Amino acid sequence: MLRLSKLTDYATVILSHIAKENELTHSAMGVAEATGIALPTVSKVLKILVNAKVLVSTRGIKGGYALARSPEKISVADVISALEGPIALTECSISHEGCEQASGCGISANWGLINQAIQQALEAVTLADMIKPVNVPQEFLIPVSSLYRPI
Amino acid sequence: MLRLSKLTDYATVILSHIAKENELTHSAMGVAEATGIALPTVSKVLKILVNAKVLVSTRGIKGGYALARSPEKISVADVISALEGPIALTECSISHEGCEQASGCGISANWGLINQAIQQALEAVTLADMIKPVNVPQEFLIPVSSLYRPI
DNA sequence: GTTAAATAGGACTAAAATAGTCCTCAATTA
DNA sequence: TAATTGAGGACTATTTTAGTCCTATTTAAC
Numbered sequence A, B: 001m002l003r004l005s006k007l008t009d010y011a012t013v014i015l016s017h018i019a020k021e022n023e024l025t026h027s028a029m030g031v032a033e034a035t036g037i038a039l040p041t042v043s044k045v046l047k048i049l050v051n052a053k054v055l056v057s058t059r060g061i062k063g064g065y066a067l068a069r070s071p072e073k074i075s076v077a078d079v080i081s082a083l084e085g086p087i088a089l090t091e092c093s094i095s096h097e098g099c100e101q102a103s104g105c106g107i108s109a110n111w112g113l114i115n116q117a118i119q120q121a122l123e124a125v126t127l128a129d130m131i132k133p134v135n136v137p138q139e140f141l142i143p144v145s146s147l148y149r150p151i
Numbered sequence C: 001g002t003t004a005a006a007t008a009g010g011a012c013t014a015a016a017a018t019a020g021t022c023c024t025c026a027a028t029t030a
Numbered sequence D: 001t002a003a004t005t006g007a008g009g010a011c012t013a014t015t016t017t018a019g020t021c022c023t024a025t026t027t028a029a030c
Helices: A006-020 A028-035 A039-051 A076-084 A107-123 B006-020 B028-035 B039-051 B076-084 B107-123
Strands: A055-058 A064-067 B055-058 B064-067
Touching (some): A006 A028, A006 A076, A028 A039, A028 A064, A039 A064, A107 B107, B006 B028, B006 B039, B006 B064, B039 B055, B039 B064, B039 B076, B076 B107
Antiparallel strands (some): A055 A064
């Protein structure tokens, strides 16, 4: 279904919550209560987002999590790649190892273009866009031919 | 990883093979031999593509499969939705049932926009594009603001 | 008619990915 | 030094996906 994992879904909800009160640091428990997502799961997502440098954390009795940068600078692509790894529709978009289609796989080049188009779409939408009720993201155009580079 | 299933990957390989000799009807066994994909798996994919009206089949001793329309009119989006269902990144892009985030899920509207951008990217690339060795698909532009409609 | 070759449909099993939980360690502040 | 909070990783259960196989049904050729 070309769908995101549940954890990625949680991540957007969690990040939206944090972004709305960006100045404060948010404890995992606080986020869990506010979002209704189970604490262990919230905790897991938060840790992943720290590793991906989307969030920063402070330990200790007054610790918690906060955005690593402003919501305008955190894209949906950042969030997805944090949770699911690089954005790549097909294996061969990542590496050609083990690709048996030696015969004539011109397909991969075209997948590459599609990937880039999607990547750009996901990079154009930011957390700041997401927390506005219904928002028109900043205009963006994807001229696919511009993605073309001789290989 | 926002990736396609293996079956979808197979589907593009299989369809590319058929598209290259569009006039003939191709038996499942012939396709299996040409692509190196196991026969039962090829057979499964072909049946799915017939149900999705991407291929047409004829039974009987001289039967086989052929494209339901010209390669220019079969988009990557057609293939993906045949194998994986509707293109929707999040559950709530499909339906809002059981969405607990009653409080303030303005997120969904924005996911809707992202989905549409991706959908358009996938619709712009056709089977005909895929079978050209390295191809610049017809120019396409995605002005996301144009996707916006009051709800 | 009968037979052979092909698809249709669905059931089933195995494998892999994902989700979710829990435990122990480290850091910080009062 | 105690209490609170995050870090890191192990583990289990669940769900999804892949892959195979079996039994109809259809059609052309003989």
